[in-house]
Amino acid sequence: MKKCMLGKKIGMTQVFTEDGNMVPVTVISAGPVAVVQKKTVEIDGYNALKVGYEDVPAKKLNKPLKGQFEKAKVPAKRYLREFRLDDISGFEVGSVIKVEDMFADGDKVDVTGISKGKGFQGTVKRFGTGRGRMSHGSGYHRGLGSMGAHSDPSRVFKGKVMPGHMGAERVTVQNLTVVKVDAERGLLLVKGAVPGPKGGLLMIKDSVKAKA
């Protein structure tokens, strides 16, 4: 991984390309992020960058968090996230990274967020299982089907799909194209949908699938 950025989902819209094709895009208010800590192989065993995003009054943070920002001489931030990067030599603790420093039009990125919570859901919505017919007295509509065979194995196999909590989990969407980087307003336009509600925190990294 070479690039990293934090941002907030603003919403979706469309843009037209020069040849007139319509592209669905998600608008992300990305950065600027401040480098709070550099983790190195010598000290921590791996290379990583710890960055903070979005200013917050210092009184809102507890002492351990405040200490980290004071050490890095960075104003207090709401979010702290760590990214494992191959090469961190180009970054200084306390420096500020903007979107345009990291990404350019046409880049491929992976976007991670927390998906919208769906609550307690059945197997039809949660796993896409089929349902029974709604009419003709079937009496079986959206149930979870068979639990398995009878006396052999006399138990329910692990992994049997059952109702439960859905959504509100970490989801990564891979290989999205950066349609536009708006340096002036600090916006990142990414083709397609990204996880989470509007205002949700997003982690943007360069794509693991894209060939360099």
Place this chain on the structure above:
Amino acid sequence: MDNIIRALEQEGMKKDLPNLKIGDFVKVNVKVKEGNRERIQSFEGTIIAMRGSGIRKTVTVRRVSYGIGVERVFPVHSPKVDSFEIIRRGKARRAKLYYLRERVGKRARLKEDLATAID
């Protein structure tokens, strides 16, 4: 809607659009690419539906061509749509004129709206 998205959409939107209304008989000039050449093809018909707002706005234009009803949906702000010309205003009493689909011939006409000025 979010102000940032609204501002973003404003940039890509056409400023010189005529005030399109439901029921208008319009001529839509569409850019068609043939090989390397680009020419303009026009499509005439009645606006029977408009949907979306901002840069996502589309209009549905209906015409009857050789006895076959043809409807085309145009994204208003698309670069492929060159321009709109309002030929005459029609009187429409609802937002979607889907009832025209069931009508043929003289019954499929709209009364002309002379009160609303073109542009």
